Amino acid sequence: MSNSLTPRLLLLSAIALLLFEYPLLSLADKNALLGELPLLYVYSFSVWLLLIVLTALLIRRKKDRIP
Template structure:
């Protein structure tokens, strides 16, 4: 039963990733702003990417127990 729940969570993370990395949301961060010397869009993209990897790793490790 836990594997089914983990699979559902992974699908939810995939859908969240698709929404967060799609045009309407990306256009919100396409501004001429600089954060830590990097463009805001790049900081957003790598932050979301890192967050998605972290959540997937947490789900997979938690499901392995």
């Protein structure tokens, strides 16, 4: 696993966990609206989408090597 991709993916996963876990989650967990949409709804789906995009970018940039 001397692959530089592994630590990056670990970091990404850890950040995602941090953002979806208390106490950070409580910052978005309010009965407030962002424009017309609930704050938590916007927060969770945009962070989620960002996670997907970053994973895809990381994995796509890397020419695949068999582990």
